[in-house]
Amino acid sequence: MTRARALGAAAATSAGAVLLSGCSGAVEVSVPGGADVDACADPAWPRTVSGLEPRETSAGSPAVAAWGDPAVVARCGVAAIPPTEVECIEVDGAGWVPEALSDGTRFVSFGRDPAVEVLVPSEYDPAPLLLPGFTAVADALPSNGLDCR
Template sequence: MALYHRVVLINVSAVACLAAAAAYGFAVSGSGDDAVAVPVPDARTAGYCRALQGALPQQVAGLSRHDLKPRSELIAGWGNPAIVLRCGVPRPAVDDNPEADGVDVDGVGWSIERASGGTMRLTTTLRQAYVEVTLPKRYAGDVGPLTDLAGAVKGTIPAL
């Protein structure tokens, strides 16, 4: 299976990346109650996600980690509104688009999708398990939080 993904360097303006990704809308709950849909991966993927959970940092973008609802080793959150990580999500459809924008952060590729409400979803590319990070509107102007997560992803989820 061939994957085509144009990589945008991290030093490119985040605004340009976000504008190019704006056409790919998605729904993100903005309820503020930290309730998150838990992915249902296969056993192999769940194993990678368990390893990732143990390697995740206590802070992302200076925000403290906290439990989300329901408690699961497949999800994690930082701050309020929460930056949400979900491990074991399906491969995003945007990865089928050779014109889709993405970013490489410390050796981990991420596809970029932006919702009309201002939130941004970034999903790893070319990894044995897909990791999704949702940035609420107040953090979505910068992909900097990925620098805090890239090492854990790279160290626990092998590249394809």
């Protein structure tokens, strides 16, 4: 199993929606259920992510984007994380809850409903260094009154 497929399989298990392609072609990824909110209609995705160029996705929706190979995948409109005892980190003023996957890390914005999900393959560790590019998208989503504090 390629690293991209392993990350995709783990994410599909935990996030229920993402399957990454191998080295070429479109990144196979589904559109999250909350992608119909205004902020996900035209998210301010970064042009590049840590120097990684954009990739085509199978989603056909502006709420989904990918960069690099293996792909860093971002989805706008995933289910919000409820108040939790798990780690919450703050990057550029946005809260993120990390979840270790078999071959990378899943980050979900905290305090937003719906939320942004960013899947970062382990090749790009330390993964939180890629999150600043997604702050604008997270900040555009409606606040649910929760924060990392």
